Amino acid sequence: MSLAVSLGMLISGAVFEKREKYRTFAQGLLGGGWAALYFTVYAMQSIDAARVIHSPLLGAILLLAVATGMIVHSLKYRSQTITGLAYFIAFGTLGITQVTPLSVLAVIPLSASLLYVSQRFDWKNFALFGLAATYVICATRGDNGAPLWQVQALFATYWLMFEAFDLLRPHRAMLPANALGFLTLSIAAWLSRAPHQIWELLAAVSIAYLAGAILRARSDLWRPPITLTAALAAAAIFLKLDYQWVAVALLIEAELFYLAGVRLNAPYLRNLATGLFTIELGHLIVRTLPDQTPRAWTPVAIANVVVFYANRAIRSADIYYGYAAAAMMALIAGFDAPHHDRGLAWMVLAAGPFLVGWRWRQVDFRIQAYCLAALGPAGMAFGWPEPPLSMGIGAAIAYAATLCALRSKEDRFSAGEADALRGMGSLFATCLAAGVVWHFVPLQYLGLGWMALAVILLELGMRGWPEDFRRQSYALAVLGAGLVVYSNLVPISNAGPWGPRFAPAAAALLAYAIAARARKEEGGRVLDIATFIATGFLLTGLWALLPPVAVGPAWAAVALVLMEFDLPTLTLECHLVSIAAFARLFFGNFDEEQHLMTALTVVPVLLSHYFLWSHTKQRFYLYTAATLAAVLARFEMGRVLTTSGWAVLMVALLYAGRRLRIRDLSWQSYALAAMAFGRCWAAYFYSPDMFAGFAGPVFIGSTVIACLYAAQLLSDLDGHPRLYFSVLASLLLAVLLYDRVSGSLLTVAWGVEGIALLCAGFPLHDRVLRLSGMGLLMVCILKLFLWDLRHLDTLPRILSFIVLGLILVGVSWVYTRFREVLLGPAGRPDTHPEAA
């Protein structure tokens, strides 16, 4: 009944379809008829209540027949929707029927017919629908346990069918969709049947897609299949191989792609190669390197270097291969070179790219070399202590590069590159040479070693080999000097072994050498700084080497020599050193037990100060020299006897001052006169350590007084100095008489002194002497009446009165007798010697 209804609807539909008026109604009858027929046939075999066909195969054939009828009928309408609906029902039929070889194989013609229809009517998306339906039907059916070859053959058929269609009627989504479906189903099948051989599947598919790519070579659609080829091959490699062999295989695959890309002039292939190289390097570094000993990965890494440089050579535009090669070399050296030689290895490796880059003017190679070279010192720093040979070779390489930059033509390097290379190369060479010195020279003398190296570098710099060494030598010299201060000056002792005591002097010589060689550089600042440092070292060295008493004269000798150069800086240093020598004498010489040694060491210093004054005209030298003389007299002659020395010195200075017209010397003589007077009066000319008895104070007093009178005579008649010296001398004479003459005869003694002063004042036309004498006589009169009358015995008192009376009478007569002579023609007494 159902069949009849179905057929009736189909026939009615076919009849009414011809009439325009009932066409819509007729199409409804046709669609409903096919649906009812399809369901009726399905129910005949699959629904128990309606089952009349017991053979599944027969049922399936009938269903497929109905489906085929529907498809064929649909083609009449040229409607992609209607035909698609029909095919959907057909594929659905295969999906709902029991799995049989027929139902499996039936997909093939169904799909083939769909592809044909698609191609016939140029329905572009229709094939894609068929592809999806095919693989979905296969997937929904699940695993029926068939052998792998059968399953894979079926999938391969599907794949081949769609791949062929894609070759004929290319569609953007067809190839990836086909690959996705095929690989998903295949991998699922292999996972359940031969999971360890999946790489074979991938390799085979890779080859298949390679073929597909080749077939598509003339079109623009070869990129997806070749990408799949590369990816699948890489996947196969990863699944099949282990550790470094993965890298080897990937390297080969990548290189093949690169070569193909170069050969075919296909950037896409070269990019694929780049990707593969990247994966290979990533695997090599991330996976292989940590797990394997360095020796296992080294050949692969070297192969990488060779391949990369080969690629750089094959195609010069691909400069990044050169960088990659250099990086690989750096890695190889970093991991394979011994710890202490790593820095050297990088520097030696840098030489290769540099030579290539320099010889063929390839800037990228030179950049590689610079990068590698920059790693060298870093490696040496981290690998410290680096063997000296390594650092020496490194320094030689750096210096060779420096000379290369210096001597090469301009076109060998880009703008500014030669300067930078020269600067950095020389800096590396300096640092490494300093490192070599560090190794060979004991730490205690390292500062000296660096300063010596600085001298050599300075010489090279001054000669222009290259000029950069000059400033580097300054820095190295400053470092060395700092180390000398730290290692040699701070812990220095003047009683230890000789070696460390010589170090500052040696450092001074080196610093002077630098100063001499670079005296005109940097506006003379090098000379200034170096000589200051050198002089400081020299003074310290002399202090350490000489006994304390010899240090002062040695420093004075240094000052003298410094002055001789007649340079402003050295003259300033001369002054400072002279002051230091002057001060030093107070520490180590004046208190010396051996008095002869004191004089022997102080006198030359004193003379040197006078000489320095004569040359520099710095007045303070006059004062330091006079101070030394006065202090020397104090310590050589004792506290009191020194007054005689001071007095003699006072006269000498006054004479020299007047003769040479140097007022400073005159001022010094005034000061010495005051000092001698004060000391004599304070000590009453007596010193217990003289053992001279009565003669001692008399000798001292007479010497000082005589010198003061001599100074008076040397001074101008109408000047204050004359009055000053005269008063001091007369007072001191009175003090001496007070100390040495007993109380009863003191008035007589002072009276005699007064008359003596008067007598001297007349022939010398010296009013000060005469007034002093009269003043003293006045004191005598006062003393006579106020003291002697009360305290003296009768006889001395009478004697005092008589003598003093006679003296006063004599003085009165003399003044009356020679009054005209004293007043002179102008009536103004004693203003000039000619007034007499």
Place this chain on the structure above:
Amino acid sequence: MKRRLLFVLVLLMLIAATVVASLGSRRGEVSLASLRQLWSDTIRDIDQPGLRLTRLSAAEEMQLGANVLNSVSWPEDPVAAARVERIAQPMLPHVHRTDIQYHFHVVQAGMINAFALPGGQVLVTDGMLAFVQSDDELAEVVGHEMSHVDLRHCVEHYQYQYRLGSLVELFHRLAAMPYSSDQELDADAEGMRLAIAGGYNPAAGPVLFERMQKEMHESAGSPATTPAGELAHSLGEALASYFRSHPPSAERARRLRGLARSAHGAGG
């Protein structure tokens, strides 16, 4: 040319001085003793006017000394004092201040010491008597203390107090500190002069002080060997010597040895 010649001459002198000093000098100690000495000299000179103006007469000084002596009760040894006086007798005619009457005491105190008070009061401890090994050495000690009186060192410590009050004396003592050691050296020299004049052997003085140095465990100390050490040592020593009343025994022995040598030369 003349300047060049002078330069060479001065330079040669400096070099020669350096060489000779290096070869001929013993390794002496570095100090600021010279500056301290100059400062001491200056203070001492400045101090003199005040001391002259406040000077005590001999009678006042002797009364002061007696009062000070009586203010403290020391157990005395008259027998030993007689020995000291016998030793001092030959030296008394040679003192400068003949108007001072000297009195000699031996006090019972274990320490090795001797001291003088104003007005001629000389005190020697029994410890000192036991320490000296000859009359010559005792003469040096007694002569030293007599010299303190003769050179007015003792009375100068009481002058300001006597004339102007204790506060002024306190300031004076602080100011006079730097030359306290110099007064000791002066008394050493003057004491030796008295001993020589009294017919005693001057060589006993340095021997006595050398032995005293050992007895008192006065170590000379190791000299500084670094620049900073030298400076620190010099400053420290200068500061210490400022407050030190007596110079180190080693220095006193050294100076006395020099004086004995010169005295021997002068006598011989």
